[in-house]
Amino acid sequence: MTSHIHENLALAWDTVLSHKLRSLLTILGVFVGTVTLMAIGSILTGMNTTVVNQINSFGTNTIFVYKFQPGIHLGRLTREERMRKPLSDQDVAAVRQDCGACSAVTAEVIPNGGFGGGGNTARTAAHEVDGLNFMGVDPNLPDTTGQGVANGRFFSDVNNDHRQNVVVVGHSVADALFPNQDPIGKDFQIDGTSFRLIGVLAPRNGAGPSQQDLSADIPFKTYEKLYPAAKEHAIAAAARPGMLSIAQDQITEALRRSRRDAWTAPNSFGLATASDIIGQFHDITSEVALVIVAIASIGMLIGGIGVMNIMLVSVTERTREIGIRKAIGARRADITQQFLAEAVLLTGAGGVLGIIGGWIISEGIKLALPSLPSSVPLWAVLTGFGISVAIGVFFGLFPAVKAAKLDPVEALRYE
Secondary structure: OHHHHHHHHHHHHHHHHHOHHHHHHHOHHHHHHHHHHHHHHHHHHHHHHHHHHHHHOOOOOEEEEEOOOOOOOOOOOOHHHHOOOOOOHHHHHHHHHHOOOEEEEEEEEEOOOOOOEEEEEEEOOOOEEEEEEEEEEOOOHHHHHOOOEEEEOOOOHHHHHOOOOEEEEOHHHHHHHOOOOOOOOOEEEEOOEEEEEEEEEOOOOOOOOOOOOOEEEEEHHHHHHHOOOOOEEEEEEEEOOOOHHHHHHHHHHHHHHHOOOOOOOOOOOEEEEHHHHHHHHHHHHHHHHHHHHHHHHHHHHHHHHHHHHHHHHHHHHOHHHHHHHHHOOOOHHHHHHHHHHHHHHHHHHHHHHHHHHHHHHHHHHHHHOOOOOOOOOHHHHHHHHHHHHHHHHHHHHHHHHHHHOOOHHHHHHOO
16 A cells, blocks of 8 residues: 555656646645745734733733723724723722732823823934833832833832923833933933933833833823823732732722712723733634635635646546556556645645745744744644645545546547
8 A cells, every 4th residue: 555655656746847837837826825824824923922922021910901991902882982981090099999909009191092102202302213102100010010120210209299200211212212322311302391211111021122112101190290181091900919800809899989880880991901811812813813724725725726627637638648557457546546646746745835935934024023023833834734735635536536437448549
């Protein structure tokens, strides 16, 4: 049995090599489909690694609270969600007072409309940074989220109480505004207001130094002084070890009382843990992965149709050869295996070349975008190769059976 398989593969290989251009064009569809699967799969893997590391860096015991459900939103908000009032200072105080299972509670005031903004600009006389994630935070933010300071210090309660114009920035901001120099103590402007830089945040756990950090944090009360119209607040709370679910219940009860939610009404706020948000992201990426497999499969199906077409032509061209093989004792199964092996070899080669091409693209993405640690996932390799081989079997079966059914006498007389 093994010798028959080796013989059929050898015959298939000789046929492929004798028609190099035709074979190359035949596997093109399978190659493109596999490359698509590999490339997008590697991007998804990189995104997944980055997002999971960033979220986990806040700590598995951290709870995020906002007027909407924190996390990834793809659908439209309901009317009730749009009408919700922002979290207030009173809500923050209620959580601090009533959450005994929380080891730390911090608050952020952010631009109206969402987390972090991203629409602010920092500049010095010589340099500029756009897309700043600019917000006001409590001095105890590092105690709650676990983010440390690599250079300088975080602002204190004194800075906050006196509403001083001091700022702590991410390393990307410091490097861009003050290249090749110590940024501590330097002044720069954010949207026309002057701030003194007193600290540079360390990269979060799991985030490489090449990953951008465009954050700029100023004292909570300073932000309220400068932007009195900003009413959007967010709360982050660190639960004590082993008390995550209790802390969630206590925060929920405190906010329902503070916001006067009717006992029959749903929560007028949302809260989630790092695990909740990661779960949402995995659900989305899983759906995207299914779509990618479907799109790649379409390309492979087109390639499969090409394989069947070429195999039918090959059967016609080699009718006399089939007759000779049958005349000297070849069985139908031998002929079927020969042509199936040829079809599988073609599509399998397209799958292997596609995997190699996808790996090259993934490495290129990694070099061009160091902040996106792309890598070809094993599921994409196995799926791509498996589908390519299955395409060969499916679309090669009809030509193989047709060849096996040829009458040897008629085949020998074929010109």
